[in-house]
Amino acid sequence: MAEPAADATLRMVVLGRQGSGKGTQAARLSATYGPPHVSTGDAFRAAAASGSELGRTLKSYMDRGELVPDDVVVGVIREHLFGPGAPAGFILDGFPRTVAQAEALAEMASLRGIDIVIDLEADTEEVLQRMAGRRVCTKCGATYNIVDNPTKVPGSCDACGGSLAQRDDDTEDAIRRRLEIYETTTAPLIDWYRQRGLLVAVNAVGDVDAVTARVVAAVEGARQAKAAGQKSAASQSKGKGTLGT
Ligand SMILES: [Zn+2]
Numbered sequence: 001m002a003e004p005a006a007d008a009t010l011r012m013v014v015l016g017r018q019g020s021g022k023g024t025q026a027a028r029l030s031a032t033y034g035p036p037h038v039s040t041g042d043a044f045r046a047a048a049a050s051g052s053e054l055g056r057t058l059k060s061y062m063d064r065g066e067l068v069p070d071d072v073v074v075g076v077i078r079e080h081l082f083g084p085g086a087p088a089g090f091i092l093d094g095f096p097r098t099v100a101q102a103e104a105l106a107e108m109a110s111l112r113g114i115d116i117v118i119d120l121e122a123d124t125e126e127v128l129q130r131m132a133g134r135r136v137c138t139k140c141g142a143t144y145n146i147v148d149n150p151t152k153v154p155g156s157c158d159a160c161g162g163s164l165a166q167r168d169d170d171t172e173d174a175i176r177r178r179l180e181i182y183e184t185t186t187a188p189l190i191d192w193y194r195q196r197g198l199l200v201a202v203n204a205v206g207d208v209d210a211v212t213a214r215v216v217a218a219v220e221g222a223r224q225a226k227a228a229g230q231k232s233a234a235s236q237s238k239g240k241g242t243l244g245t
Helices: 022-033 040-050 053-063 070-082 099-108 124-132 172-195 208-235
Strands: 011-016 037-039 090-093 116-121 134-137 143-145 199-203
Touching (some): 011 022, 022 037, 022 090, 022 116, 022 208, 040 053, 070 099, 099 172, 116 208, 124 172, 199 208
Parallel strands (some): 011 116, 037 090, 116 199
Antiparallel strands (some): 134 143
């Protein structure tokens, strides 16, 4: 396959449940194509540090450990992605999470819309196995995975020799509950993007590099289809599936 052409104006959304490798793949898409990888966590930290009114509101929710309301989340994303000095393109990770947030994003991005939405599909049992394999060093905080990133000596940190432990929220029951919540809230979001012709599903099971190759192939396919669609749309009527209409 030819080297994918970089385009810093690409606007992508990466969906996938915890354990699907979403953050890793979003970072790799950013390295391959050029737009910044924007995770909700990064946008939140930047807003909280900015001292703006919105940032102070956000910080008050975060400091109290409360769920941040939708309008505040949307406001932070609006400032981060569409405010002064915002990047031309982005690889979004962790936003949108609901149909309401997707509608807000479509409205914000209406001039050019969103180019591609990647859905990283991973089987529940596979995700469960991967997440249940996570271990963290109790001394230095380094993270490992007994499934695909084990330490040289079992149970002992490669960096400092500290002992490894499983996080409290990484038990099988807790992971199953989180996966169920994700399924319930995200299934309608996936349908919403599919109906608009933006969704590309990618099999996220297996080796990280193999998944990246699949993701890049999917993005290239979507870009080619979009370019072909724009050509034919120019000679026919306006294309269907445009966001914000
Ligand atoms: Zn350690």
